[in-house]
Amino acid sequence: MSYTNDIETLSVVEDFQPKLNFKPQQEINTTDFKVLSLFSGCGGMDLGFQGGFEFRGKNYKKNNFQTILSNDIDAAATKVYEANEKYFGNHQIIEADIREIPYSTIPDFDFMIAGFPCQPFSNAGKRKGINDERGSLFEECEKILIEKENSQNQPKGFVFENVRGIMSSKMPDGTSIPDEIVKRTEKLGYKTTYKLVKASNYGVPSARYRLIIIGTKKEYGRFDFDLLDKVVQEYELPNEKNAPYELMVGSILSDIDSKLPQAKDYWKYSPSGQYMVDKIGPCYGSKAVLKKFKNNTPIDELPEQVHKGRSWKNMDREDMSPRFQKIHDNPKKYRAPNFYRRFSLTEINGTITASAQPEACGITHPFENRRYTIREIARIQSFPDDFVFPYTTIANAYKVIGNAVPPILGWVIAKAISKHLEINA
The missing domain is CATH 3.40.50.150 (Vaccinia Virus protein VP39)
Known part of the structure; x- marks a missing residue:
């Protein structure tokens, strides 16, 4: 040959x-x-x-x-x-x-x-x-x-x-x-x-x-x-450094067409993961707020609460597992990491890891209690909207996107x- x-x-x-x-x-x-x-x-x-x-x-x-x-x-x-x-x-x-x-x-x-x-x-x-x-x-x-x-x-x-x-x-x-x-x-x-x-x-x-x-x-x-x-x-x-607006979570999520490939595909959390996300609660936001980002509404015209992200630290202590209560009670010893991070709409999202686990990275949607969809994390990684991610298991789709160079x-x-x-x- x-x-x-x-x-x-x-x-x-x-x-x-x-x-x-x-x-x-x-x-x-x-x-x-x-x-x-x-x-x-x-x-x-x-x-x-x-x-x-x-x-x-x-x-x-x-x-x-x-x-x-x-x-x-x-x-x-x-x-x-x-x-x-x-x-x-x-x-x-x-x-x-x-x-x-x-x-x-x-x-x-x-x-x-x-x-x-x-x-x-x-x-x-x-x-x-x-x-x-x-x-x-x-x-x-x-x-x-x-x-x-x-x-x-x-x-x-x-x-x-x-x-x-x-x-x-x-x-x-x-x-x-x-x-x-x-x-x-x-x-x-x-x-x-x-x-x-x-x-x-x-x-x-x-x-x-x-x-x-x-x-x-x-x-x-x-x-x-x-x-x-x-x-x-x-x-x-x-x-x-000097032009972050288009990189903010709110901007990235604001104009994703629901008809795009895999725009509705997302990996459901385990029961324990879903419990944590539900108890942490959503960041400030809604489809109406996303529309403001789509229309390039200046940051100073948005409500103050739009800037606040969330994590396990926003849970009530009694809702935490013994492990998290232990970290909560001794933050200096454990350095109080931001597990289950939810980035606000005015933040730039953190690294999406290959494992796509909520404890390890900011994979949770700001105000919907779920993982980002495949299309959403592809956006965060700067893949074009027509780039597709066929998968045998949905976890594989998250893995290859998380492993990719943007x-x-x-x-x-x-x-x-x-x-x-x-x-x-």
């Missing part, structure tokens, strides 16, 4: 043929940078890098990046990826463990984008880092970069994304994982840098923190993260990298 276009030929190892199952690829613009996407999830970063989508009436134009091959091991994620043929119909996603894919089947690329598994680096985990089996998957990215150093068209750079917990994960010698990645990739001839970014500063309606690691070949110099802010300014993107954040990063390459060409 062979796969051919005007860019290159990709030969497939015979005994690996069933997993690859390549389909014809549309012609790639020769001026575009070719992107290899690893640990792609449902395609948030891929969509951002490619561009060519709309979000709430704003057109995020096509970027000069084109994904040529994607990979993820999660069947729930690849199911979503393949369903969005409008955006990803011109290339293949391989559902397989990256360690099982022969290097000879990976085409030459200009940029690698990869959100290697974050579990070993999470704040709640044991932080084994690269020594953990999943953490070592970073080394698969490294091996592919090394392999492609011997190709005719060497990579120009890479973008890695991970949770902020990776910053406190250590190697046995005490080196932080990000610094270890910098050290290893600079040995390969890249200038590598990283920054913890907050997605809501870059057009995303979610106060989601992620570590972004960017390396470009040394002839291009070291990437300047200030370019992200320049993209935000140039394209007049809403942002938490497309608009990916779009800003891609635009900034383009600027960097132009400046240093």
Whole structure:
């Protein structure tokens, strides 16, 4: 079996043929940078890098990046990826463990984008880092970069994304994982840098923190993260720093058409979870208040109570379980976390986690006692309204959205990298 276009030929190892199952690829613009996407999830970063989508009436134009091959091991994620043929119909996603894919089947690329598994680096985990089996998957990215150093068209750079917990994960010698990645990739001839970014500063309606690691070949110099802010300014993107209105929960929920795909699909809480949500009670709001956001009513013309979020702390003590009573009675010891957070209509929603559990993240609708619908959390993650999330179990839909890189954040990063390459060409 062979796969051919005007860019290159990709030969497939015979005994690996069933997993690859390549389909014809549309012609790639020769001026575009070719992107290899690893640990792609449902395609948030891929969509951002490619561009060519709309979000709430704003057109995020096509970027000069084109994904040529994607990979993820999660069947729930690849199911979503393949369903969005409008955006990803011109290339293949391989559902397989990256360690099982022969290097000879990976085409030459200009940029690698990869959100290697974050579990070993999470704040709640044991932080084994690269020594953990999943953490070592970073080394698969490294091996592919090394392999492609011997190709005719060497990579120009890479973008890695991970949770902020990776910053406190250590190697046995005490080196932080990000610094270890910098050290290893600079040995390969890249200038590598990283920054913890907050997605809501870059057009995303979610106060989601992620570590972004960017390396470009040394002839291009070291990437300047200030370019992200320049993209935000140039394209007049809403942002938490000076234009937050469009990112507020009330604004995001105000204009979701009930006829949109999965606009009514939501995952019901367990009886105990529903009990907590009911006892916490709703934030101030209604469909009439959402209409005010849709009409861009100034914040100072809204009632004062619209600013107040809620959490388990708003429950009556007698309604709490013994566990929560214990935390309630000794807040200093337990640091009184905001479990069961409900963001107000004038707040920017927090991170939607893959587990989508109300105790762990702000997944509860402000004034309806339920989880956000699939469409609502897709909005919070900045997916376009025509991006669909087919699922076998509804929990899988929440998982893949929670794991995704917000497309608009990916779009800003891609635009900034383009600027960097132009400046240093």
